[in-house]
Amino acid sequence: MKSSETWTVGETAAKFDLPTHVLRHWEDVGLVLPARDGGGRRRYDQHDVVRIAVIVRNKAAGMTLDQIRVLLDEESPHRHQVLLDHVADLDRRMEEMRRSREMTMHAFECEQHDITRCPSFAGFVADLVA
Known part of the structure; x- marks a missing residue:
């Protein structure tokens, strides 16, 4: 109905x-x-x-x-390409969010007060620093 x-x-x-x-x-x-x-x-x-x-x-x-x-x-006619491009963008952003979550959890558990001085934490952004 x-x-x-x-x-x-x-x-x-x-x-x-x-x-x-x-x-x-x-x-x-x-x-x-x-x-x-x-x-x-x-x-x-x-x-x-x-x-x-x-x-x-x-x-x-x-x-x-x-x-x-x-x-x-x-x-x-471009529907599938737009969808494929969006899926690729989602995958990229999900990976960034995964990294950000991992970094945030490390900062939460880290004993360093200045997390930028923590060698392990610096590894999360090494690709951007390089």
Whole structure:
């Protein structure tokens, strides 16, 4: 059974803790296209809400709006390349986060008050210092 429930721009923005101008901008750039009621007000349906959730999740993961536009465009010939590039970026950032976590845990457990003087800690940034 298909839901015919719709939400206003304010209600929809509140679902995602976004300012309403963000949803209006996403509409301006073609990422969401909500229907309009008789008074010309935006009405977001379940499909729009799912698209917004995809945008929110992918922005949080570092995708640009241009990349998300390609992701949501079922006919884009560049879709797979954009996705592969994003996966490579995620892998790179996850490795940086892993290193940062390891470095943070070392700093937490290290007895040196000035961690930059700890030889083991310096090893975490040796590649950047070189």
